[in-house]
Amino acid sequence: MKLEYITYRNSSPYPFCPGCSHSMVLDQLNAALVKLQPDPRQVVIVTDIGCSGLSDQYFNTNAFHALHGRAVTYGTGLKLANPNLKVIVIMGDGGCGIGGHHVLNAARRNIGLTVLVLNNFNYGMTGGQHSVTTPHGGKTTTTRGGNLEHPLDIAGTVAINGASFVVRTTAFDKNLPDLIEQAILNEGFSLLDIWELCSAHYVPNNQFTRRDLESLVKTRGLLTGVVHKEERAEYANAYRRQEASQVGKPTMQGKAHEQRFAAALTRSMRIVIAGAAGQKVVSASTLLGTGAVLAGLWATRRDDYPVTVMTGHSISEVILSPEEIFYTGIERPDIFLAMASEGLKSAHRQFDALTAEDVLYIRKDLLPLETKACIVPLDLGHVSRKEATITAVAAMLRHTGLYPIEAFEQAIGLTQRHEIAEENLKALERSSTVIARPETNS
Amino acid sequence: MREFVDGSEAIARGALAAGCNFYAGYPITPASQILHHMVRELPKVGGVAIQGEDEIASFGMCIGAAMAGARCMTATSGPGISLYSENVGVAIMGEVPVVVVDVMRLGPATGGATTVGQGDVQFIRWGTSGGYPIIALCPTNPPECYSLTIRSFQLAERFRSPVFLLTDREVAASMSTVEVEAYESLFRSEHAPPSLKQAGEGPFIPYQIESLDDVPPFSPIGGPHLVRFTTSTHDERGFLTKDPKKVARLNEHLAAKIEAHRDEIELVSSDLQPEARTLVISYGITARNAIEAIRIARKNGRKVSSLIIHSLWPVPETAIKQALRGIERVVVPELNLGQYRLEVERLLCSKVSSGERAEIVGVNRVDGEMVNPQQIVERLS
Numbered sequence: 001m002k003l004e005y006i007t008y009r010n011s012s013p014y015p016f017c018p019g020c021s022h023s024m025v026l027d028q029l030n031a032a033l034v035k036l037q038p039d040p041r042q043v044v045i046v047t048d049i050g051c052s053g054l055s056d057q058y059f060n061t062n063a064f065h066a067l068h069g070r071a072v073t074y075g076t077g078l079k080l081a082n083p084n085l086k087v088i089v090i091m092g093d094g095g096c097g098i099g100g101h102h103v104l105n106a107a108r109r110n111i112g113l114t115v116l117v118l119n120n121f122n123y124g125m126t127g128g129q130h131s132v133t134t135p136h137g138g139k140t141t142t143t144r145g146g147n148l149e150h151p152l153d154i155a156g157t158v159a160i161n162g163a164s165f166v167v168r169t170t171a172f173d174k175n176l177p178d179l180i181e182q183a184i185l186n187e188g189f190s191l192l193d194i195w196e197l198c199s200a201h202y203v204p205n206n207q208f209t210r211r212d213l214e215s216l217v218k219t220r221g222l223l224t225g226v227v228h229k230e231e232r233a234e235y236a237n238a239y240r241r242q243e244a245s246q247v248g249k250p251t252m253q254g255k256a257h258e259q260r261f262a263a264a265l266t267r268s269m270r271i272v273i274a275g276a277a278g279q280k281v282v283s284a285s286t287l288l289g290t291g292a293v294l295a296g297l298w299a300t301r302r303d304d305y306p307v308t309v310m311t312g313h314s315i316s317e318v319i320l321s322p323e324e325i326f327y328t329g330i331e332r333p334d335i336f337l338a339m340a341s342e343g344l345k346s347a348h349r350q351f352d353a354l355t356a357e358d359v360l361y362i363r364k365d366l367l368p369l370e371t372k373a374c375i376v377p378l379d380l381g382h383v384s385r386k387e388a389t390i391t392a393v394a395a396m397l398r399h400t401g402l403y404p405i406e407a408f409e410q411a412i413g414l415t416q417r418h419e420i421a422e423e424n425l426k427a428l429e430r431s432s433t434v435i436a437r438p439e440t441n442s
Numbered sequence: 443m444r445e446f447v448d449g450s451e452a453i454a455r456g457a458l459a460a461g462c463n464f465y466a467g468y469p470i471t472p473a474s475q476i477l478h479h480m481v482r483e484l485p486k487v488g489g490v491a492i493q494g495e496d497e498i499a500s501f502g503m504c505i506g507a508a509m510a511g512a513r514c515m516t517a518t519s520g521p522g523i524s525l526y527s528e529n530v531g532v533a534i535m536g537e538v539p540v541v542v543v544d545v546m547r548l549g550p551a552t553g554g555a556t557t558v559g560q561g562d563v564q565f566i567r568w569g570t571s572g573g574y575p576i577i578a579l580c581p582t583n584p585p586e587c588y589s590l591t592i593r594s595f596q597l598a599e600r601f602r603s604p605v606f607l608l609t610d611r612e613v614a615a616s617m618s619t620v621e622v623e624a625y626e627s628l629f630r631s632e633h634a635p636p637s638l639k640q641a642g643e644g645p646f647i648p649y650q651i652e653s654l655d656d657v658p659p660f661s662p663i664g665g666p667h668l669v670r671f672t673t674s675t676h677d678e679r680g681f682l683t684k685d686p687k688k689v690a691r692l693n694e695h696l697a698a699k700i701e702a703h704r705d706e707i708e709l710v711s712s713d714l715q716p717e718a719r720t721l722v723i724s725y726g727i728t729a730r731n732a733i734e735a736i737r738i739a740r741k742n743g744r745k746v747s748s749l750i751i752h753s754l755w756p757v758p759e760t761a762i763k764q765a766l767r768g769i770e771r772v773v774v775p776e777l778n779l780g781q782y783r784l785e786v787e788r789l790l791c792s793k794v795s796s797g798e799r800a801e802i803v804g805v806n807r808v809d810g811e812m813v814n815p816q817q818i819v820e821r822l823s
Contacts, residue, residue, distance in 0.1 A: 040668060041664065041665070041666070041667070041668055042664060044663050044664070046506075054682075056670075056672075057681055057682065060668065061668065062663045062664070062668055062669045062670070062671075063669070063670040063671065063672070063680065064506070064509065064663065064671045064672075065671065065672040065673065065674060066505070066532045066536065066671075066672070066673045067502075067528050067529070067532055067673070070498060070499075070502045070528075070529070073494070073498065073499040073501075073502025073503055073506065074502050074503075074505055074506035074509075075506060076499070076502070076503050076506060077464075077466070077502060077503035077504060077505060077506020077507035077508070077509075077510070077512075078506040078507065078509065078510045078663060078664075079506075080464070080490050080492065080503060080506075080507055081464055081490065081506070081507035081508075081510035081511065081512040082510040082511070082662075082663075082664040084664065085510065085663070085664045101495060101496065101499075102495065102498075102499055102502075105495040105499065236490075239490060239492075243485035246485035246486050247485065247486065247487075247488050248486065249486045250486070251455075251458045251483050251486050251487060252451070252454065252455060252458070252479065252482075252483055253455075254445045254447060254455070254620075254622060254625075255445055255446075255447075256443040256444065256445045256622045257443065257444060257445065258443060259444075286446070286617065289446045289617055289619070290446045292446075292619070293444050293445065293446050293619050297619075298618075298619040299446060299617075299618070299619050300616060300617065300618045300619070301446075301616060301617040301618075302612065302615070302616040302617075303615070303616075304556065305556070306556075307471060307555055307556060324619075325618065325619075326730040326731065326733040326734040326737075326815075327730060327731045327734040327812070327814070327815050328612065328616055328618070328730070328812070329731075329811070329812045329814065331814065
């Protein structure tokens with residue numbers, strides 16, 4: 001003999017006001033569950049806030065009750081983590097206001113939730129204030145002269161934004177158990193916009209009757225029953241199908257390097273590379289740091305750039321040292337690479353701090369410029385924008401001998417994709433010709 | 443062996459090492475890198491990573507997923523933490539193990555998206571209604587980002603509590619050379635895998651505790667038991683109650699489970715000099731600058747002690763009190779207007795009766811720049 005669940009309700013009586021439609025809808029939900037016979041341990045009722053938020057306490061299923069408007073987000077997390085769960089979200093029209101964004105995005109995503117909106121046109125629990133679905137002209141404690149706003153059509157909104165099963169009806173609909181059953185059986189996002197009577201507030205404030213409720217749908221020119229249905233992939237399952245080929249691949253690992261070269265550096269060197277977007281400043285300074293690691297030095301790199309890309313300044317600050325570096329800031333650079341006027345402008349404090357002991361490597365076309373630093377002009381006229389910084393950094397390395405240029409070359413080969421590495425290695429070759437005369441005072 | 447790496451990557455690797463299999467987050471500078479890493483990596487371990495429609499949804503998804511048994515993390519920055527506020531309360535009240543990374547930037551409001559700050563220290567502590575304790579860890583470099591992320595997952599499950607990994611733009615986005623051995627040697631004794639107290643067979647009472655400081659056993663929604671989760675004032679079975687006895691027991695438990703086990707959470711790096719009269723207390727990026735300052739001072743023959751706080755909340759009072767012994771001057775550098783200094787002052791006040799109260803000074807910046815080591819050196823005396 002197969003055992004059947006004769007109810008998914010527990011023995012507690014509902015707490016709702018006499019005449020409130022919530023009890024009727026919850027009974028229909030129970031009837032739908034009895035028909036479907038799911039394992040109650042695979043069902044979770046997620047409730048929002050307001051009178052409808054009490055609902056989970058009257059069912060022998062898993063229950064999840066938290067913040068106002070967020071029920072759909074918790075339901076989404078539950079479903080994403082365990083796509084086998086039957087997630088039933090119960091919320092009011094209030095929740096559709098404060099959490100409308102989540103309802104809309106869950107619909108768009110077609111995540112497998114069954115959302116029951118117990119829509120009674122006002123906030124019952126907090127004293128009959130207006131909600132996003134209060135009819136135009138409707139009287140509530142916060143629209144005393146009649147609602148000036150127009151109501152949100154919840155069912156219509158989710159229907160045109162990706163929900164795969166949408167119902168609009170009233171709590172008095174005899175087909176409600178069937179509609180709820182179909183909604184639960186739909187794999188994707190289902191929403192039932194169930195219009196109700198709030199016997200405590202909206203009914204007495206508007207002399208609103210069952211007949212008014214049933215005719216309201218018609219006077220607004222809306223349909224009842226299943227108003228939208230479409231076949232679309234459910235998100236949690238679609239995600240797993242899409243990512244299936246990734247499962248079991250090795251996860252990210254560090255790129256550890258042995259020291260392969262020796263550097264002559266005996267003190268820390270603070271380097272500012274001041275360029276512009278598109279000059280690959282960050283990429284070049286990362287290579288400068290990686291090369292330092294290969295040469296047994298410690299390095300740090302910090303960047304500054306605007307929140308937009310491909311425009312404005314791009315500045316990297318790199319410190320190289322024979323010892324571990326703790327403070328990563330640079331007030332006065334030992335070496336300043338001026339690659340673009342945007343960078344010079346943004347790094348003007350560091351530029352102004354340069355003294356006669358410091359070296360300024362600068363694109364020829366940015367000269368003349370007033371500075372106390374020793375100027376080393378870089379002839380980068382023939383170098384493309386994206387190769388400019390790496391060429392300049394390599395030239396600086398050759399010129400200063402901070403660490404062997406071969407370490408920089410290896411950093412390119414070890415960390416960059418083949419095509420990019422090829423280009424950068426060419427830039428490395430060109431870098432030997434961009435400084436006209438060897439300087440001796442650096 | 444050494445590598446050149448930033449804190450964001452170390453945090454993502456730490457999360458993977460801890461067994462994280464769910465991530466939800468909303469793009470925000472400077473935390474987006476963590477989102478990118480997790481979106482790329484989690485499918486490889488059969489996990490899920492999703493960009494939510496906003497921070498509220500992202501944290502909400504983590505909470506739902508955690509209660510279905512996933513090991514969850516999210517990351518954001520100041521403006522996102524503001525939106526996380528209500529769900530921090532949910533995670534406290536519902537007893538949800540979840541790791542929240544806050545990559546601090548300069549606030550308030552939109553503030554400086556690409557500049558550094560440490561202004562969220564008291565905000566995360568008191569960032570939700572009710573005023574209940576949270577746990578917050580704070581790394582200073584990539585190996586600590588890795589280790590303390592693992593530690594965050596471990597503490598989140600040990601206490602069924604949200605755990606903040608409080609970091610900042612500089613630690614997360616700047617690259618530095620790292621000895622790879624440091625990843626495994628750091629806080630090694632704390633590296634036990636995270637584990638939730640699982641519910642046994644038989645009847646399951648979702649919020650059952652033996653004593654106030656006990657942690658309720660966990661059973662995932664969709665698992666072998668019926669589970670009731672609620673963030674309203676509830677009894678042990680997860681039903682709403684106003685019974686003052688039950689309410690008091692619940693709320694006192696939420697504090698006691700952490701307060702009574704501070705010793706399990708307390709984590710500092712202390713470098714105390716026996717005859718030093720000056721102590722620098724620091725955390726996060728500012729600790730790196732303090733280390734440099736102390737090196738300079740010691741080179742000049744000064745005796746200075748250092749205490750770096752890795753477990754910001756709850757305040758590691760035992761370690762701080764111990765470090766304060768014989769100290770006449772405390773220097774607290776911070777990228778805010780003196781938020782953690784308040785906690786040190788509080789501990790100094792409790793020593794007033796013995797007549798040995800030390801002087802406390804802050805070194806504070808809120809201009810988007812780091813505290814320069816020289817600024818700290820200047821305040822040492």
